[in-house]
Structure formats: C-alpha cells, structure tokens
Amino acid sequence: MDSIILQVLNGLDKGAAYALIALGLTLIFGTLGVVNFAHGALFMIGAFCAVFLQRVLSYSRISIDESQKDFLGNPLKVETPFVEIWFGPDVGGSIVDWSVPLAILFAIPVMIAVGFAMERGLIKHFYKRPHADQILVTFGLAIVLQEIIKYFYGANPIPTPSPEAFIGSYDFGVMLGFDANRIIYPYWRMIYFAFAMVLIFGVFAFLQFTTFGMVVRAGMADRETVGLLGIDIDRRFTIMFGVAAAVAGLAGVMYTPIVPPNYHMGMDFLVLSFVVVVVGGMGSLPGAVLAGFLLGILESFASTTWATTTLPGINQIIIYLVAIIVLLTRPRGLMGRRGVMEE
Amino acid sequence: MSKTDLTRRGVLRTGAAGIGALATPVIFTGAATAASHTGFTNAPTGRNVTLGFNVPQTGPYADEGADELLAQQLAVEHLNGEGDGGCLNTFSSKALRGNGILGKKVTFVTGDTQTKSDAARASAKSMIEKDGAIMINGGSSSGVAVAVQGLCQEAGVIFMAGLTHANDTTGKDRKANGFRHFFNAYMSGAALAPVLANEMGRDRRAYHLTADYNWGWTQEESIVASTEALGWETVETVKTPLASTDFSSYITPVLNSGADVLVLNHYGGNMVNSLTNAVQGFDLLSKQVNGKDFKIVVPLYSELMATGAGRNIKGVLGSMNYNWQLPNNGSKAFVRSFGEKYGKPPSNSAQTCYAQVLLYADAVERAGSFNPCAVVEALEGFEFDGLGNGKTLYRAADHQCFKDVLVVRGAENPKSAYDTLEIVEITPVAQVTYPPDHAMFGGRSATLGSCNPGA
Numbered sequence: 067m068d069s070i071i072l073q074v075l076n077g078l079d080k081g082a083a084y085a086l087i088a089l090g091l092t093l094i095f096g097t098l099g100v101v102n103f104a105h106g107a108l109f110m111i112g113a114f115c116a117v118f119l120q121r122v123l124s125y126s127r128i129s130i131d132e133s134q135k136d137f138l139g140n141p142l143k144v145e146t147p148f149v150e151i152w153f154g155p156d157v158g159g160s161i162v163d164w165s166v167p168l169a170i171l172f173a174i175p176v177m178i179a180v181g182f183a184m185e186r187g188l189i190k191h192f193y194k195r196p197h198a199d200q201i202l203v204t205f206g207l208a209i210v211l212q213e214i215i216k217y218f219y220g221a222n223p224i225p226t227p228s229p230e231a232f233i234g235s236y237d238f239g240v241m242l243g244f245d246a247n248r249i250i251y252p253y254w255r256m257i258y259f260a261f262a263m264v265l266i267f268g269v270f271a272f273l274q275f276t277t278f279g280m281v282v283r284a285g286m287a288d289r290e291t292v293g294l295l296g297i298d299i300d301r302r303f304t305i306m307f308g309v310a311a312a313v314a315g316l317a318g319v320m321y322t323p324i325v326p327p328n329y330h331m332g333m334d335f336l337v338l339s340f341v342v343v344v345v346g347g348m349g350s351l352p353g354a355v356l357a358g359f360l361l362g363i364l365e366s367f368a369s370t371t372w373a374t375t376t377l378p379g380i381n382q383i384i385i386y387l388v389a390i391i392v393l394l395t396r397p398r399g400l401m402g403r404r405g406v407m408e409e
Numbered sequence: 410m411s412k413t414d415l416t417r418r419g420v421l422r423t424g425a426a427g428i429g430a431l432a433t434p435v436i437f438t439g440a441a442t443a444a445s446h447t448g449f450t451n452a453p454t455g456r457n458v459t460l461g462f463n464v465p466q467t468g469p470y471a472d473e474g475a476d477e478l479l480a481q482q483l484a485v486e487h488l489n490g491e492g493d494g495g496c497l498n499t500f501s502s503k504a505l506r507g508n509g510i511l512g513k514k515v516t517f518v519t520g521d522t523q524t525k526s527d528a529a530r531a532s533a534k535s536m537i538e539k540d541g542a543i544m545i546n547g548g549s550s551s552g553v554a555v556a557v558q559g560l561c562q563e564a565g566v567i568f569m570a571g572l573t574h575a576n577d578t579t580g581k582d583r584k585a586n587g588f589r590h591f592f593n594a595y596m597s598g599a600a601l602a603p604v605l606a607n608e609m610g611r612d613r614r615a616y617h618l619t620a621d622y623n624w625g626w627t628q629e630e631s632i633v634a635s636t637e638a639l640g641w642e643t644v645e646t647v648k649t650p651l652a653s654t655d656f657s658s659y660i661t662p663v664l665n666s667g668a669d670v671l672v673l674n675h676y677g678g679n680m681v682n683s684l685t686n687a688v689q690g691f692d693l694l695s696k697q698v699n700g701k702d703f704k705i706v707v708p709l710y711s712e713l714m715a716t717g718a719g720r721n722i723k724g725v726l727g728s729m730n731y732n733w734q735l736p737n738n739g740s741k742a743f744v745r746s747f748g749e750k751y752g753k754p755p756s757n758s759a760q761t762c763y764a765q766v767l768l769y770a771d772a773v774e775r776a777g778s779f780n781p782c783a784v785v786e787a788l789e790g791f792e793f794d795g796l797g798n799g800k801t802l803y804r805a806a807d808h809q810c811f812k813d814v815l816v817v818r819g820a821e822n823p824k825s826a827y828d829t830l831e832i833v834e835i836t837p838v839a840q841v842t843y844p845p846d847h848a849m850f851g852g853r854s855a856t857l858g859s860c861n862p863g864a
Contacts, residue, residue, distance in 0.1 A: 225716075324655060
C-alpha cells in the first residue's frame with residue numbers, strides 16, 4: 067500500500083511537469099494551428115532564467131586571502147556576493163538562497179518577450195505552410211536555442227537548489243499510520259505540484275472568465291467568423307503564444323531544484339509532451355492536463371521493481387504503449403475535438 | 410598587331426603535353442609516398458606527424474571533451490618543446506626531448522565523438538583516412554572506446570583510450586592496437602570496498618541503481634562482487650534507462666526495501682540527477698535505517714559531475730583515476746602547467762589524455778619507429794612514473810595500466826569551485842590488481858589478437 071501511495075505521489079509531480087508543458091503546447095496548437103517543436107526549448111529557457119538570476123544574485127566581489135592558497139599555490143581569491151555586502155550575510159544569503167522562487171518574477175516578462183519574438187519573428191511566416199514545414203522550422207529553432215544556451219552555460223548540469231527551507235521531505239507515512247520513512251515525499255515536489263495546479267487553473271480561469279479569454283476561445287472554434295466581427299484575433303493569438311511561453315518557462319523555473327538544468331533538458335521533455343498532447347487530444351486543454359497526470363502516474367508505476375521484473379523494459383515504453391492504445395480506440399485522443407488535425 | 414595561329418591539332422598537342430608535364434611530378438610523388446607507406450598505415454613522410462584527438466565536442470559530455478582537448482593540446486606543445494615542458498621534466502623515461510616525435514613536429518586534428526559509437530567511429534575513420542592520423546586518443550565513454558578501438562585495430566593505427574571505465578575495454582573487447590591508462594570498474598570496487606567497510610561496517614544492505622548500458626552493468630557487477638565479499642547483502646539491483654532525467658520513481662522503492670546504502674552506478678547527467686533527487690529531494694542522507702545512518706556511494710566520480718551535483722555530494726564516497734590534489738611531483742608539474750595555461754586545475758579525463766599522448770610519443774621514441782607493432786611492443790610491460798599517478802605498469806597481457814586508485818569523498822567545506830572532492834585514500838596498486846583472465850574481463854577466451862600495422 068505504501069509503495070502505491072508513493073508512486074501516485076511521484077506520478078503527480080511528474081504529471082504536473084508534463085501537463086504544464088503540454089498545456090502550452092496545445093494552447094499554441096489550438097489557437098495558431100502551429101505544431102511547435104520549439105516548446106521544449108521554452109521550458110529550458112525558463113529553467114535558465116533561474117540559473118541566470120542565481121548567477122546575477124551571486125555576483126561577487128573578489129578579495130585576496132593571503133592565509134589560504136589556491137591550486138597553484140597563489141593566495142586564494144575569495145568571492146563574496148555583493149548582496150551579502152550590501153544587505154549583510156543573513157539577508158544577502160537568503161536572497162541568493164531564494165533565487166529560484168524569485169526567478170518566477172523574472173521569468174514571466176522574459177518568457178512573454180521570448181514568446182512574442184518567436185511568434186512575430188519566425189513562426190507567423192509559417193501559419194499557412196504545411197505542418198511538416200512548421201515542425202522543421204520549430205525543431206531547427208529549438209536546436210539553435212539550445213546551442214545558444216550551451217555556448218553561454220556549457221553542457222554540464224548546473225546545480226540550482228531550492229531554498230534551504232524546502233530541502234528535505236515530509237513523512238506522510240507517519241500521518242497515515244505507517245512506520246517512519248515508509249512514505250516520504252520531498253517538500254519541493256509538493257510545492258511544484260501545488261504551483262502547477264495554480265498555474266493550470268489560472269490559465270483555465272483566464273480563458274473562461276475574461277472577455278479576452280472568451281474571444282480567444284471563440285477564435286479557436288471559428289477564427290474566420292471572429293475575424294469578420296472586426297476583432298483582431300491574430301493579435302490575441304500572439305498574446306496567447308506569449309502566455310503559453312510563460313507557462314512553459316515557469317514550469318522550467320520551478321523544475322530546476324528537481325533536476326539540475328542543462329541545455330538539453332527541453333528535448334528530454336519535448337517528445338513526451340507531444341505524446342501527452344496526442345493522448346489528451348490535439349487542441350484540447352483539459353485533455354492535455356488529464357493526459358499529463360495520467361501518463362505521469364503510469365510512468366511511475368511502470369518504474370517499480372515489480373513492474374520491471376514482470377515486464378522488462380516496460381518503464382521505457384509505457385507512455386508510447388498507452389499512446390498506441392488510446393489512438394487505436396479513440397483516434398482523437400481522450401478529449402480531442404472533432405475536426406482538429408483531421409483535414 | 411600580332412597574329413596567333415590556333416589550330417585544333419595544335420591545341421590538342423599543347424594541352425596533352427601540358428597535362429603530361431603537370432601529371433609527372435604527381436605520379437612520381439605518388440610512387441615515392443607509396444614506397445614509404447609500405448609496412449604500416451599513415452607512415453609520416455614529411456616533417457610532421459599527425460595525431461587524431463577524438464573527443465566529445467557536442468552532446469552531454471562536451472565540457473569533458475573540451476577539457477580533454479585542452480590537455481591534448483598541452484601535450485602537443487610539450488612534445489614540440491613549447492611551454493614549460495610539463496611532465497616531460499618528471500617522466501621517468503627520458504626518451505622525449507621536446508623536439509617532436511622522432512624529430513618530426515607534432516600536429517593534430519580533432520574529431521567529435523558526440524558520445525555516440527557510430528559518430529565516434531566515423532570521425533576517427535575520417536581522421537585516419539583523410540588527415541593521415543597515426544594515433545587516435547580521447548573519448549568519454551566506454552561504448553565509444555570499444556567502437557573506436559575496434560576501428561583502429563582494423564585500420565592499423567594505435568588507439569590510446571581516454572575516459573573509459575567499463576571492464577570490457579581491456580576485458581572481452583581488448584585489442585592489440587588499443588591501450589587504456591584510465592582505471593576500470595573492477596578497480597573501483599576493489600579500492601572502495603575496504604574504505605566502505607571501515608566507514609560503514611560489514612553489516613550493510615545495498616540497493617543498486619544502475620544505468621542500463623554496458624558500463625553500468627560492469628560497474629554494478631564489480632561493486633556487487635566487492636561489497637558482497639565484505640559481507641554486505643545486495644537487496645536489489647535496478648536498471649534505469651539511460652535517458653532518465655527524474656529518478657524519483659526509482660528512489661522511492663529504496664525507502665521500503667530495507668536497504669541502508671544506495672549505490673548509484675550512474676555517470677554524467679544521470680549521476681547528477683539521481684544524486685540530486687536522493688539527497689536534495691528525498692533527503693536520504695538524514696535517514697536512519699536498520700539503526701544505521703543511510704549512506705550513498707557513487708563508485709565513479711568526475712570533477713564535472715561533482716560540480717553539477719553541487720552540495721549534494723558532501724560526504725558521498727566514490728573513486729577516481731586521478732585528482733589534481735595528488736601530491737606527487739608528476740601531478741604537481743602537470744597541474745602547474747595546465748593551471749597556468751588555462752586558469753583551472755585539470756580533470757581526471759584531461760590527465761588521462763595528456764598521459765596517453767606522452768606515453769604514445771615516448772613509446773615511438775623508444776621503439777625508434779612509428780610502426781604500430783613496434784609501438785605496441787614498446788608499451789607492453791612498460792613501467793613508468795612521473796605522469797601524475799605514481800608508479801604505473803602497462804600490463805602486456807591486456808594493455809591495462811595498473812597504478813594506485815583514489816578513493817574520494819565530496820568535500821564538506823570546499824574553499825573554491827575546484828576542491829569539491831577530497832582524497833580519502835590512495836589505494837595501493839596491489840589491492841586493485843587482478844589476473845588477465847579474470848571472469849569479469851572475458852575469462853580465458855579474451856585475447857588481444859595480433860597487432861595490425863595496417864597499410
């Protein structure tokens with residue numbers, strides 16, 4: 067029982083990441099009709115917003131400590147972050163320590179700007195081109211973006227820890243009557259799940275309860291008719307591209323304490339996210355979220371020793387297996403809409 | 410006004426003569442080259458000799474490859490008599506004099522392995538066939554090493570492996586033309602076991618997470634064997650896909666398994682992620698299981714992994730081929746030379762590549778020939794010192810270097826970005842030596858085969 071609860075918890079935070087990326091992906095597809103293979107790169111850029119801010123906050127004054135030697139036997143250069151000099155070791159240290167949560171504020175405008183630049187600068191020229199062209203150009207863009215990041219930050223993962231207060235785990239087992247250490251779960255993963263839920267509901271609320279969202283939804287249903295009413299739907303869709311980029315970026319920011327970011331992390335998630343979108347139904351926002359959590363939980367269960375012993379390799383194929391079954395039984399995906407990608 | 414008599418016959422005659430004249434030196438040169446190439450592949454004919462450095466320049470190990478390339482360039486400088494000479498001043502063999510190799514200036518070409526076997530073979534092939542490389546060196550993966558070693562054997566050039574830790578490289582896949590300076594998984598297990606017994610006791614239950622590819626399997630096999638010999642029990646060995654990024658679903662079962670030690674047979678990004686998940690996420694190092702403190706072991710460390718894992722490596726034991734903090738004269742000379750040129754200490758993959766380039770050059774000098782078979786003969790059974798690892802033997806039976814192995818631990822309070830690991834013990838070579846026909850190394854059926862000079 068305890069291992070079932072643990073795998074459900076694992077699946078929830080893994081699914082939260084899938085759902086957030088797939089949500090942005092399907093939002094772009096639903097509004098602009100673009101198959102955006104650069105969406106994983108947006109997740110990666112978001113993560114590197116956290117890395118960038120961490121480095122900015124850790125920017126240091128270098129002083130020479132004659133009493134210590136460096137690897138060449140020269141006096142050691144000691145780095146003291148400017149924030150610690152300005153605000154004192156305690157406050158300054160806390161600012162550096164909280165760089166990941168602070169990066170949320172930094173990443174929102176950056177990611178919206180990146181989304182606008184991407185859509186206005188490149189992707190809008192491919193709206194009327196076949197999906198194959200869109201895939202090629204966005205995939206190429208993803209490679210360019212990741213190589214830019216690699217140029218500045220290298221190929222090695224960069225440790226970007228959560229604030230000290232959230233390092234460690236909570237013992238759910240004791241709360242549920244199990245022995246200590248039977249069901250523990252990291253604090254940061256709980257925060258990630260909660261953050262994902264807030265973001266997902268925020269996006270849904272934005273689309274459901276605002277005039278802007280209503281117009282966007284109308285545009286998703288019938289772009290031409292909305293245009294005939296004199297509404298500049300293209301501008302709204304561009305804004306939605308920025309929103310989708312911000313969602314992917316924030317997912318990336320918050321993911322950095324879970325897996326230290328590297329330039330390739332977007333590609334690691336890209337294929338999985340597309341499978342999530344296809345399983346959920348192309349263009350369906352609730353479908354993307356449902357499929358994200360479903361596949362996250364299934365993947366966690368498939369990684370258990372029992373599963374890998376019974377069906378060796380199941381952990382590597384489970385997501386694709388589910389995708390095949392769903393597509394065979396429900397070709398539009400779990401919550402796919404009629405007419406989307408069917409012409 | 411001049412008049413030119415252009416006739417069809419005249420043009421043809423002049424053209425034919427011209428082509429003949431142009432072709433003549435080419436034919437003669439070709440004949441001369443063919444004559445000097447007899448005997449072995451890419452025999453150097455001019456004033457230069459070309460080495461091929463095959464390292465990951467793209468992909469997840471690009472930073473490690475960049476470090477290898479820095480060390481290889483430094484080795485070339487030292488061979489050509491530039492810079493401070495580095496380990497040429499401390500190397501026990503005095504055959505190298507800083508005037509190239511056999512009087513020929515050393516040049517090099519580079520290839521990108523991408524840490525993919527097929528790409529690594531293609532780049533090595535190109536360097537051998539198009540650039541005339543006479544020796545291939547470098548790499549950060551055992552799969553790549555085995556693939557390139559096989560290619561070099563077929564092509565008739567020497568392969569001086571870079572970072573490759575799987576037993577198979579000098580085990581079942583050993584080749585006469587291939588040589589490994591880096592240590593291997595068996596040696597990691599043999600070096601770590603006594604330290605583990607000392608620090609954690611003999612009554613321990615270990616849970617292994619293992620990267621699901623050749624290196625992971627041999628590492629797991631080696632560590633399981635050495636820890637079970639101590640009296641430890643192996644609770645579970647779980648293979649994790651190489652492409653995994655989040656290891657939470659593999660770590661949670663550890664909690665309920667009754668294990669009190671987690672062994673991470675992971676390297677590179679896999680290790681950084683699994684250790685981060687285990688320490689920062691699940692906080693395993695603060696747990697008590699079976700009345701003991703929970704422990705984590707990372708059998709193979711590298712400096713880049715340590716940097717990537719950050720503070721999560723604190724107190725975690727592992728092993729290394731080399732660490733810049735080694736106090737011997739060879740190490741000091743190399744660190745000074747590398748550090749003054751590049752502003753950072755060398756990694757253990759850089760050191761192995763540097764040593765391999767010097768060892769190859771030295772063997773050619775001692776053999777008095779670039780012929781691969783002469784080089785093989787010079788390297789087999791060669792004992793040396795002064796390249797950073799202390800006294801070392803290139804064993805003739807399997808072309809594996811035998812030297813002391815380092816047991817290291819993540820530093821509790823690093824002073825700088827470079828001393829993230831501290832040396833716990835320098836395990837003497839006798840403790841990590843095994844017979845060439847050891848079962849983990851292909852048993853009696855594993856042979857080097859014959860040296861291939863190619864051509």
